[in-house]
Amino acid sequence: MRMSELSRRSGVPVATIKYYLREGLLPQGQATARNQADYSELHVRRLRLIRALIGVRGLSVSETGEVLRGVSEHASDMHQMLGLVLGARPVDKAAAAASPEALGEVDQLLAQVGWKVSEQAPAKHSIAETLTTLRSLGMDVDWRTLLPYAELAHRTAVVDLDQLQDADEPIERAERAVVLTVLLESVLLALRRLAQEDESAKRHGA
């Protein structure tokens, strides 16, 4: 297909496509004439993944380039690839300086639920920091408080990964993983709020 159709199919403006080509995020098309090239379905899928990584996950162009190189290398290793595209998540950006004690508590929680996760997972720091903050506010909480939430998070992750099974192509799966994981965050929190309202009415309502 021509550049104009690639733009229409992917929803990415022509000028942006040219920029991605120059930056090497997108492979060049097959040259058909001077100043004209043919693009394939692969380009459409790749553009959608780029749009998800930049527009939804909020990566920079150079970070996106790194992730895309990783995705190409590990296209056949689904676990590696998901780790790459989901990697350091925006929600965890602030997390950095959790205390060793609080991190130890998170490890106890993980041991209890039997999850194997990477030693340096930013999400571990995020949880440890919140535990510390909650206690500084006088809340009587520890890792046991989080145990029922961890069990529900596991079921959520099972639903999440089921949603990815539909996609055949690794690159399409990577795109679905980014879009669904990041955009569903606000939905999960909104659903929790509505469920709280309903449950509160059942318990305390007129």
Add this chain to the structure above:
Amino acid sequence: MRMSELSRRSGVPVATIKYYLREGLLPQGQATARNQADYSELHVRRLRLIRALIGVRGLSVSETGEVLRGVSEHASDMHQMLGLVLGARPVDKAAAAASPEALGEVDQLLAQVGWKVSEQAPAKHSIAETLTTLRSLGMDVDWRTLLPYAELAHRTAVVDLDQLQDADEPIERAERAVVLTVLLESVLLALRRLAQEDESAKRHGA
């Protein structure tokens, strides 16, 4: 107790307490001498709630004043009070202009799970907007996609409300509701990320 002890017990600086007294967020203490007053446990609890509403939920001083007036009026009505302190949540602030079609889908979802929530709940708009965004990104999703997440959100809300049962005083319950609901948001998302990593390793790992 004296102002200095109130400050120590609540963790709020004396100058800030004086400011809240002037703004009417905190009732005056019992005058014991010129320029001296006696404060009670009620003041400690109320200061902690103010700190939660401003520091954790991110309300302004005047918004906090409105919520506190509502909490006093509805102290015996737990459902009203939770609605007030949790009210319009930061996560929903951006939501405003969801399409009627997408809102209709959210209503279908709510009918399916049997939740009764207020007609104008901001969380409904937040979900409707994300459905629209997901579809604009080419994702094949509708309210049925969200059904398993809604069922998990209900279980999460049950755990949430159980956490509030420990608190006897209505004002203490209000404070726990704000702190736990808002601060646990990042924990729930971080737990989901860790659970995804673990589940992905189980399905696709070496």
